[in-house]
Amino acid sequence: MKGMSSRVALLTALIALPACNGQSGADRAAPDVQVPSVSAVVTKTTADYQIPAPQTHPELLPPIPNGNIVSANLVLLDRTIEIAPGINYRAWTFNGTVPGPVIHAKVGDEIDVTLTNKAMMGHSIDFHAALAPPDVAYQTVQPGKTLHFSWVARYPGVFLYHCGTPPVLAHISNGMYGAIIIDPEAGWGSDAQSFVLVQSEFYPALYPGSKDEYYGDITKMKTSVADVVTFNGLAFRYRGDPLRIKVNQPVRVFVVDAGPSHFSAFHIVGTVLSRVLADGNPANSLVGIQTASIPPGGGAVVEFTVQQAGKYPVVTHSFGDADAGALGLFEATD
Ligand SMILES: [Cu+2]
16 A cells, blocks of 8 residues: 555646646656556448548648547558659558658547558558557457557557558568657747658569569568668659748658668758657757767657758668658658
């Protein structure tokens, strides 16, 4: 009893801590905050199931839905997508795009997940933002089946979700990932122009018998020899069509490195990152950073402000990967 009351007292003290560097005590207290247990149900997909619309602008941060329940309606689809000019790739997807849709919620929200398999093989979903037993929540769901579970977000940050069905290397390489962003209770700080960038690499080889369609080469995946590296699933996506920003207005980028194997040395040419939050948690704050190191399966909030109009390249400073497509532009105007 004494142990319990001192634990409650500690938790209360942590939550009551005054804001420090912009973060609330609750951000740090998360390990002590209990979340509801997670259970999952698998059912036959109903005949009237409607496939959700694909995400069209992966760089945009969607608004958080009203209330405390965020619905994540995800469908597993085999789709051929363009990953680089002229490279049409037989991808495995969430909702028909690579990356899958951006999910946006806040600490304390319930994430209500429905995962429906309309693909050719079993897949699953692993949320790095969740506290849940993987054998329950991240179980593989077979074609024709729907998995349902929900979980409560306890940690703020920028997290990866991905298919966790073995071999995970192949499922991630083939496009099965996306970003989930959990806002802190106190928000992110100043208003900013916000963008989402998911870095990932591809290992294409010509599909047997095809002259113009590619699929994943498991040998290349195992040796990490990536021919294509992207922000948001398409090589050089924002080079010809820059991300537009305003001079002297803060920019906040939610970055996820989906890998499967390459680190991101996230760098914006022509500026210094004013603040970097490792994994997007306000308690993990660094200032004056030239290059943010983001591991595969990790994320960061990256902030900067430009003071002069111009074109500012965004790259991974692992330049072999920038050369392979992880290169875009921010274009700043007055
Ligand atoms: Cu999968």
